[in-house]
Amino acid sequence: MPIYEYQCTKCGERFSVRQSMGQDGSKLNCPKCQEGNPKRLVSSFFGGGSGSSQISGSSCVGST
Numbered sequence: 001m002p003i004y005e006y007q008c009t010k011c012g013e014r015f016s017v018r019q020s021m022g023q024d025g026s027k028l029n030c031p032k033c034q035e036g037n038p039k040r041l042v043s044s045f046f047g048g049g050s051g052s053s054q055i056s057g058s059s060c061v062g063s064t
């Protein structure tokens with residue numbers, strides 16, 4: 001399950017939330033000031049998704 005990072009738009013508090021795919025963070029509240037609708041930050045760990053595949057080339061070369 002990926003972990004997303006959010007930033008409160010009110011106090012600027014950053015916090016990470018573990019969510020399943022497809023969930024949105026609009027129902028989250030800032031743990032500090034309880035402000036809702038935090039801004040989702042782009043995580044460098046999981047960044048992107050589909051698009052550029054790094055895994056290519058030497059893998060599973062049939063040797064029979």
Ligand SMILES: [Zn+2]
Nearest residue numbers: 008011030033
């Ligand atoms: Zn806040």
